[in-house]
């Protein structure tokens with residue numbers, strides 16, 4: 001499907017896709033830069049940093065990551081919505097990014113095809129609270145398998161709804177509550193547990 005976006009602005013597109021696919025989108029408004037800042041505050045943008053972003057939407061965090069990332073860094077994005085994936089490809093042209101239109105639950109096989117090291121950070125905007133428990137478990141297990149041993153998984157949620165599920169896989173800290181976001185959101189920073 002080829003869609004052109006000459007007059008589309010991100011909030012309008014996000015709203016339209018949010019109405020069509022509310023459970024997967026999780027919101028009708030893209031995240032604010034304030035939330036993006038909180039999501040990235042524990043990320044050390046060292047040389048060669050490798051970041052995976054899950055559920056990029058219209059790219060609020062994606063653009064912030066790229067603006068802070070060194071030239072030697074690499075960003076792989078998973079976005080399940082084909083219209084949003086196409087919008088991201090149209091909006092963001094950068095040699096450091098690869099946009100994969102796929103379910104993040106399948107990240108292990110996609111990333112193994114790329115023949116890379118494990119990512120230092122996995123930054124997620126996926127509404128994990130809306131997922132069926134079995135699917136959420138599969139996603140968290142895939143994040144655990146994918147992430148480098150000393151890596152961080154960073155997730156936001158509007159409610160503290162999935163902490164119990166996340167804590168089965170990760171040591172989890174709530175690093176902030178960003179009220180300048182619609183809706184306000186908690187940010188979790190998670191390091192791997194030995195399972």
Ligand SMILES: C[S@@+](CC[C@H](N)C(=O)[O-])C[C@H]1O[C@@H](n2cnc3c(N)ncnc32)[C@H](O)[C@@H]1O
Pocket residue numbers: 024025026027029030031032054055056057058059060061078079080081084102103104105124125126127
């Ligand atoms: C709440 S929006 C967040 C978008 C963006 N990160 C932001 O904060 O503005 C959730 C995004 O995750 C995507 N998504 C939901 N489930 C997904 C999955 N299993 N794999 C990949 N992307 C997914 C949706 O299509 C949507 O773009």
